[in-house]
Amino acid sequence: MFRRRVELHPLRKLRETFWPSAGWKRAIQYGWRRVWRLSGTPHAIAMGFSAGVFASCTPFLGFHILIAMMVAWILRGNLIASAIGTFVGNPLTFPAIWFVVYEVGRYMVGAPAGVDPDIAETLQSDRAFDMILPLLVPLTVGAIPVGIVMGSISYVVTRSGVEAYQLRRRRRLAERALTLRPFLDPQPPTGETRE
Secondary structure: OOOOOOOOOHHHHHHHHHOOOOOHHHHHHHHHHHHHOOOOOHHHHHHHHHHHHHHHOOOOOOOHHHHHHHHHHHOOOOHHHHHHHHHHOOOOOHHHHHHHHHHHHHHHHOOOOOOOOOHHHHHOOOOHHHHHHHHHHHHHHHHHHHHHHHHHHHHHHHHHHHHHHHHHHHHHHHHHHHHHHHHHOOOOOOOOOOO
16 A cells, blocks of 8 residues: 555665655644544543654664553553654654653753763774673663653643544535435435326
């Protein structure tokens, strides 16, 4: 359903990942319309989407969809909306999200400021785990409050959008049913009798 007729070259796919040819505005609008059209209550869809936003604040790359679906399942949210919500965390937004998450986590843990300036050399040495752990703990701790705040904001925005879309859709379907009723009415025309 979502496949292209002509498969793109791998370099073109990579370019499309970071800069869509239709533009970011169109890609974001498409994503929102996909969320609005999901079946389910506005609460369940918004809860699932906000679970995805929460998961995208965590530093566990590769596990965001799994985390989002687990959180959505626990909160009885829409699982598909939770997977879509993880796209809030992408290569363009991760630096800003992780900076805020790290600063909040560092404040909560009380970790000292500063990071080893020669990170590449440290990650290749025997001290790699010692270097990652001081970064991972504040990122994990800070992800919880930042994820809750971002998830709450996305819940309100998503729920109001889904409610408005579903209301507009119900009205359109009711108007269409009223216009089609004369054509679907099984009564014979006046002056004729049924046998």
